[in-house]
Amino acid sequence: MDYSVARARARTAEESLRLQEPVSMRSIQTHLETASGRPIVIKPIDNTPTDKVCGLWFGLDDLDLILHAKAASEVHRQQIVLHEFAHMILRHEQEVLSHNDAKVFFPDLDPERVVSALKRTYFADELEVTAELLADRLASRIRRSYRQPDAEPGNFGAVFG
Numbered sequence: 001m002d003y004s005v006a007r008a009r010a011r012t013a014e015e016s017l018r019l020q021e022p023v024s025m026r027s028i029q030t031h032l033e034t035a036s037g038r039p040i041v042i043k044p045i046d047n048t049p050t051d052k053v054c055g056l057w058f059g060l061d062d063l064d065l066i067l068h069a070k071a072a073s074e075v076h077r078q079q080i081v082l083h084e085f086a087h088m089i090l091r092h093e094q095e096v097l098s099h100n101d102a103k104v105f106f107p108d109l110d111p112e113r114v115v116s117a118l119k120r121t122y123f124a125d126e127l128e129v130t131a132e133l134l135a136d137r138l139a140s141r142i143r144r145s146y147r148q149p150d151a152e153p154g155n156f157g158a159v160f161g
Helices: 001-015 025-036 075-091 099-105 126-144
Strands: 040-044 055-060 064-068 112-115
Touching: 001 075, 001 126, 025 040, 025 075, 025 126, 055 075, 064 075, 075 126
Parallel strands: 040 064
Antiparallel strands: 055 064, 055 112
């Protein structure tokens, strides 16, 4: 894999967002919601079928849902969510999710509502590396904004539950 290509794609994607300062988790989420016309709901994962799950992005019929594993810190949780945001920004294709898979994560939800999910099994491929590099760039923007005197509170994840 050519990491210079992944870095260039991440840089181009971040620049194309034209985010206004100060940048925060909330401002990125609002930007994505406005661009897609769909709300984004972010929630912790209580029980996962595997310990290898950090974050998941599901496309439901009326919203995008990001689930994140319990993280050791707010910064780690932020990185997990930013990684899923990066997949959205990069327009990585989601796959149709089977009813059985939908029931694993949403036992109380009609499986017809779960339209798609971004499923990954190999974490060193170009899509994953590019998403992580873009998440790093977004985190850096948040940190720079956080150091500004007029930065809004909650830059490190306090705005989602």
